[in-house]
Amino acid sequence: MTRPGSRSGTTMNDVAAAAGVSQATVSLVLNDAAGTRFSEETRRKVHAAVHELGYRTNAHAKVLRDGVAGMIGFVGDFVATAPFAGKIIEGAQARAWEAGLLLLAVNTGGDKALEAASLETMLSYKVAGVVYAAMYHRVLDVPDVLAELPAVVLNSRDRSGRFPSIAPQEELGGYMATKRLVDAGHRRIAMINIGAVDGELPAAAGRHAGYLRALREAGLDTDPRLHRIGDGHESGGFDNALALMTGPQPPTAIFCANDRTAWGSYQALAQLGLSIPHDVSLVGFDNQETLAPHLRPGLTTLELPFLEMGRRAIEVLLAGAERDGSTEYFECPLVERHSVAAPLKTATSF
Amino acid sequence: MTRPGSRSGTTMNDVAAAAGVSQATVSLVLNDAAGTRFSEETRRKVHAAVHELGYRTNAHAKVLRDGVAGMIGFVGDFVATAPFAGKIIEGAQARAWEAGLLLLAVNTGGDKALEAASLETMLSYKVAGVVYAAMYHRVLDVPDVLAELPAVVLNSRDRSGRFPSIAPQEELGGYMATKRLVDAGHRRIAMINIGAVDGELPAAAGRHAGYLRALREAGLDTDPRLHRIGDGHESGGFDNALALMTGPQPPTAIFCANDRTAWGSYQALAQLGLSIPHDVSLVGFDNQETLAPHLRPGLTTLELPFLEMGRRAIEVLLAGAERDGSTEYFECPLVERHSVAAPLKTATSF
DNA sequence: CCGTGCTGGTAATTCGTATAACCAAGCCCC
DNA sequence: GGGGCTTGGTTATACGAATTACCAGCACGG
Numbered sequence A, B: 001m002t003r004p005g006s007r008s009g010t011t012m013n014d015v016a017a018a019a020g021v022s023q024a025t026v027s028l029v030l031n032d033a034a035g036t037r038f039s040e041e042t043r044r045k046v047h048a049a050v051h052e053l054g055y056r057t058n059a060h061a062k063v064l065r066d067g068v069a070g071m072i073g074f075v076g077d078f079v080a081t082a083p084f085a086g087k088i089i090e091g092a093q094a095r096a097w098e099a100g101l102l103l104l105a106v107n108t109g110g111d112k113a114l115e116a117a118s119l120e121t122m123l124s125y126k127v128a129g130v131v132y133a134a135m136y137h138r139v140l141d142v143p144d145v146l147a148e149l150p151a152v153v154l155n156s157r158d159r160s161g162r163f164p165s166i167a168p169q170e171e172l173g174g175y176m177a178t179k180r181l182v183d184a185g186h187r188r189i190a191m192i193n194i195g196a197v198d199g200e201l202p203a204a205a206g207r208h209a210g211y212l213r214a215l216r217e218a219g220l221d222t223d224p225r226l227h228r229i230g231d232g233h234e235s236g237g238f239d240n241a242l243a244l245m246t247g248p249q250p251p252t253a254i255f256c257a258n259d260r261t262a263w264g265s266y267q268a269l270a271q272l273g274l275s276i277p278h279d280v281s282l283v284g285f286d287n288q289e290t291l292a293p294h295l296r297p298g299l300t301t302l303e304l305p306f307l308e309m310g311r312r313a314i315e316v317l318l319a320g321a322e323r324d325g326s327t328e329y330f331e332c333p334l335v336e337r338h339s340v341a342a343p344l345k346t347a348t349s350f
Numbered sequence C: 001c002c003g004t005g006c007t008g009g010t011a012a013t014t015c016g017t018a019t020a021a022c023c024a025a026g027c028c029c030c
Numbered sequence D: 001g002g003g004g005c006t007t008g009g010t011t012a013t014a015c016g017a018a019t020t021a022c023c024a025g026c027a028c029g030g
Helices: A012-019 A023-030 A040-053 A059-066 A086-098 A112-124 A144-148 A170-183 A202-217 A234-246 A259-272 A306-318 B012-019 B023-030 B040-053 B059-066 B086-098 B112-124 B144-148 B170-183 B202-217 B234-246 B259-272 B306-318
Strands: A071-076 A102-107 A130-133 A151-154 A165-168 A189-193 A227-229 A253-256 A281-283 A327-330 B071-076 B102-107 B130-133 B151-154 B165-168 B189-193 B227-229 B253-256 B281-283 B327-330
Touching: A012 A023, A012 A040, A023 A040, A059 B059, A071 A086, A071 A112, A086 A102, A086 A130, A086 A306, A086 B102, A102 A112, A102 B086, A102 B102, A102 B112, A112 A144, A112 B102, A130 A306, A151 A306, A165 A170, A165 A306, A170 A189, A170 A202, A170 A253, A170 A281, A189 A202, A189 A234, A227 A234, A234 A253, A234 A259, A253 A259, A259 A281, A306 A327, B012 B023, B012 B040, B023 B040, B071 B086, B071 B112, B086 B102, B086 B130, B086 B306, B102 B112, B112 B144, B130 B306, B151 B306, B165 B170, B165 B306, B170 B189, B170 B202, B170 B253, B170 B281, B189 B202, B189 B234, B227 B234, B234 B253, B234 B259, B253 B259, B259 B281, B306 B327
Parallel strands: A071 A102, A071 A130, A130 A151, A151 A165, A165 A327, A189 A227, A189 A253, A253 A281, B071 B102, B071 B130, B130 B151, B151 B165, B165 B327, B189 B227, B189 B253, B253 B281
Antiparallel strands: none
């Protein structure tokens, strides 16, 4: 009644003994080694013994001999915790698994000591490479120890330029978001940003640059009063949307540089009795899945392609992670929902 | 200028050679082995060589000899992806790290083949134990292979009763949520559930049982029309809140069995022009951090103690995970915000 | 001058797997 | 009838660290 191979102590020698062959034979048969020939009878006996004993290869012995483990390290600051960035780890893990690799994941919570210790441990385990991920897009300093193996910076850029980086294409995203509003017929389009344009926040700077490009391309003037600095949270959206809509020459559309900001704007507009998209059109950024689809009306927004970015990070690692310091940018696709419509025909659209 | 120990190939033998001692000496000195005596001079030379060469112990060689690895497997269905359950993995990882262990995490996405393969790989790596986690509280079937090592079921219960389980105390949560409303003076309290009470959803059944207990304890009658079955999403909250408030004898308070349901109720109440908490009080469940604090007004809700549950899972593993099939329940603390107030003095409160 | 005990180390073995090198038996063919 | 090829395996070793058993040298006591 007890399953035969429940003890984890079964080794290749046990299998060999049970099958009446040598340990080498077991190894060669199991690995289907090229250039070796064994009788069908022997193969059958080996496999039968493996099954009978519940043999499982000892990965450590294998790694010790082969030098490289079937694991990839994943170090993130808050990746597993962040509401939407879990996707990034999911994508990485899925791709790693396709290559037969497991992810050794650590959330440092920003703790540099933990980060250093984790990396040491990962190196001890001879991980095939390390993905160094950040919760939000920024320019960061990569620990020196990563120079010892293939490493990729994910959702950020490496300041030192030593490592390949993978980041979202912020400028194009800002452009597409704004263009969506321009194409809908809007002529007075505000932007509520998630931070200062000159700070170390590529998302704020890039999305704003795209916003400006779309406006200029459409021949619209870029009233600086229409660009407001929020904080990336609901309150930033709430306060700024309120200010924009109650001020002189209110916009007919607002590009919110993230979904939480957009949510704050929804709340402000509701308070003002303005309807979306009838009175004001809105575009967000992030496509936060716990938020954007559930707002009423659903928020049209740009998706951060975290799943793909995570996948790609592993691919770059597997390809050797050329130490050229280049950054690979991922396009953020527009996710159409119901927060954009044509502007009301008012004096401003005349 | 180049860092000395950048090559990862440095072994204990290299260190021994550089220090002019034997490999055994290096090992004994580095591990500070009890009962051995080495001169200060020798110790110094060893440490100097280690530093000079950038030696790092090969974890696989160590595990191969010692038998158990410094890793714990974490298998979840959607844990990393789920909006709030990332906490569960964060807690587990933090506790594991305190014990010097790393988490080998896999998200199966519900794929049983991937799950089986991951577990095999983890066993190959001689993980010290496995946490088998579920995104939402349910009764589940644990893969047989887990019987081979210490294993804990997290955020669910093991149907077979073979493994220790860790789950939230749903009934008490439902009781506390409802009691909060009773204590505020409400006498007609509805509940919008997240599923059927008789399904395999301990959360739905437990929270409802607690709801009933609180009502009975307060001597209130339990009008079955006040208990409505939602789907756990916004729409379930929206539709049912609408129905409740526009029906006969509307409640003055609603216990929503999760925060998303509560959010849907917010939207329905807003549409009806009812204010929270003035016209209707609301209590949620989950304390979803991307949602509950950001609603206007902030949602009073019960916290799922995922961080602590994750920590506890590792502790149970470290203690050997006694195969007694017991379930350890975690209390869900009430998080007070601003969605509960005393009912308006109407005829029903008279 | 020999036995005993202490100091400060070293040699050898073990863990489980992969693989290079080797080998015995059988058969063919000149 | 012996050289050479094929078939079907085996033996031996390396990977890197931990640990047990052992050992050389010296001091001391009787």
